[in-house]
Amino acid sequence: MEEKEKMKFGKYSVSISNRDKIFFPSSKYTKGDLIDYYKKISELMIPHIKGRPISMLRFPDGINGKQFYQKDTPDYFPDWIEVKQVKKQDGGTTNYVICNNTATLVYLANQACITPHIWLSKKDKLDYPDRMIFDLDHSDNDFSKVKSVAEKLKKILGKDLNLPVCLMTTGSRGLHVVIPLERSSNFDEVRDFAQTIAKHLETENPGEITTATHINKRGNKLYIDTARNGFGQTSVAPYAIRPIEGAPVATPIDWEELENSSLTSQTYNIKNIFIRLEKIANPWRDINKHPASITSAWKKLNEIMKQ
Numbered sequence: 001m002e003e004k005e006k007m008k009f010g011k012y013s014v015s016i017s018n019r020d021k022i023f024f025p026s027s028k029y030t031k032g033d034l035i036d037y038y039k040k041i042s043e044l045m046i047p048h049i050k051g052r053p054i055s056m057l058r059f060p061d062g063i064n065g066k067q068f069y070q071k072d073t074p075d076y077f078p079d080w081i082e083v084k085q086v087k088k089q090d091g092g093t094t095n096y097v098i099c100n101n102t103a104t105l106v107y108l109a110n111q112a113c114i115t116p117h118i119w120l121s122k123k124d125k126l127d128y129p130d131r132m133i134f135d136l137d138h139s140d141n142d143f144s145k146v147k148s149v150a151e152k153l154k155k156i157l158g159k160d161l162n163l164p165v166c167l168m169t170t171g172s173r174g175l176h177v178v179i180p181l182e183r184s185s186n187f188d189e190v191r192d193f194a195q196t197i198a199k200h201l202e203t204e205n206p207g208e209i210t211t212a213t214h215i216n217k218r219g220n221k222l223y224i225d226t227a228r229n230g231f232g233q234t235s236v237a238p239y240a241i242r243p244i245e246g247a248p249v250a251t252p253i254d255w256e257e258l259e260n261s262s263l264t265s266q267t268y269n270i271k272n273i274f275i276r277l278e279k280i281a282n283p284w285r286d287i288n289k290h291p292a293s294i295t296s297a298w299k300k301l302n303e304i305m306k307q
Contacts, residue, residue, distance in 0.1 A: 007039070009103035012080055016110055023062040023114065026245045029270060031112065037241065037270050038109040042102035044282060045239040051122040053084050053096030055234045056113040063114065063243040070113075073097050081107065084123040086232075098123055114243045117234035121187070126231070128183040130291060132190050133235050134198065135225035137174040139215070143265065145222045146174050147258045149209055152201055153177045153224075154255060160304060161297040164290050166283070167258075169265045171242040171250040176235065182291035187231040193294045193301075194226035200305055238284065241270055249273045252284040 005016040019032035038045075056070045073083045073095045082098040099105055099116065108116060120129040134153055136146045150167065157179060158165040166178040181190065195211070201224065202209045210221035228235050236242070236250045247270035257263055268276055 007106060009101065009106070012101070012103035014103055014107045014110060021062070023059065024245055024247055025062065025064060027247060029247050033270065034114060034241065035106055035109045038105045039102060040274065041239050042105050044277070045237065046099070046101065046105065048238040048284070049116065049118050050100050051098060051124070052118040053086065053123065054099055055117040056097065056108060056111070057115040057117060057243065058112045059114050059243055060112045063245070067243065071096060078107070086126065115240045116237045118237045119232070119234055120229065125183050127186050129187055129190050129229065130181050130183050132179040132181055132194055133228045134177040134194060135174065135228055136177065137223050137225060139218055139223065140220045145208070146265070149201070149222045149224065150175050150177055150258060152205065153197070156197065156201065156304070161300050163292045163297055166252065166287055167255055168238060168250060168252045169267060170236055171240070171248040171268070172244065172265055174265050180287050180291045182293050184293050184295070187229065190294065191226060191229040193298060194229045196301065198224040198226050200301070239273070252282070254283045
């Protein structure tokens with residue numbers, strides 16, 4: 001039997017299997033490429049996922065094989081991986097992985113977790129999110145629409161309501177507009193606020209923006225999705241690889257980068273992301289320094305909507 005490669009991370013050891021297995025057939029990226037990427041990006045990625053329950057999107061046979069979301073931590077996972085037990089609404093519990101270190105991130109990659117998805121809250125205060133997310137998704141491959149609506153969100157959230165507003169390419173089809181929160185409002189309150197913002201922008205821009213949940217009712221309008229702002233909902237982790245040929249990466253960016261006409265949701269990938277990081281400072285380095293409360297923003301929003 002062939003001896004498995006072992007990767008050491010301090011007191012933790014991860015056994016690596018099937019390193020040469022092709023996960024991205026056209027791009028020829030292997031499971032080993034996935035593992036090496038997450039090892040290399042971990043220092044930048046871990047602060048954004050630490051302490052958060054994770055749903056694992058796994059592809060045992062690569063992106064063209066079967067895929068499944070896994071929330072519950074398998075019994076065979078090593079006991080040094082932290083888990084958080086969360087009660088289900090219909091009874092029972094789910095033991096979510098908490099990824100606090102490089103060893104855990106590499107272990108998940110070895111389990112064919114191509115894309116970790118994270119909660120918008122942390123384990124010590126599950127009902128109170130520290131992120132609010134607007135997911136902007138186009139229906140006609142016109143990324144300029146995504147950029148336009150992102151700018152509109154920045155204006156109302158940042159300029160009009162004085163909230164800190166961050167931006168990330170999803171690595172898939174759109175952008176995430178992200179607001180760091182101070183964990184003083186629960187999920188229901190945050191979701192109501194986000195939905196009200198989206199509805200307001202839809203009213204102000206009826207030919208450009210929609211909040212319709214049914215695809216056949218959206219036409220060519222840009223959809224603002226606020227559904228991620230709910231208890232137990234997840235969002236793609238910053239710097240996570242997406243299961244798409246080319247291995248695009250969800251990448252935090254500066255607002256000024258929207259002016260780049262060549263920017264798309266898949267501009268950055270498993271290879272060029274590190275070239276970018278050598279040239280550009282981490283756009284989210286201060287994301288947690290000034291978290292916001294939506295309490296005062298509600299008042300300002302109500303005044304704007306009365307105008």
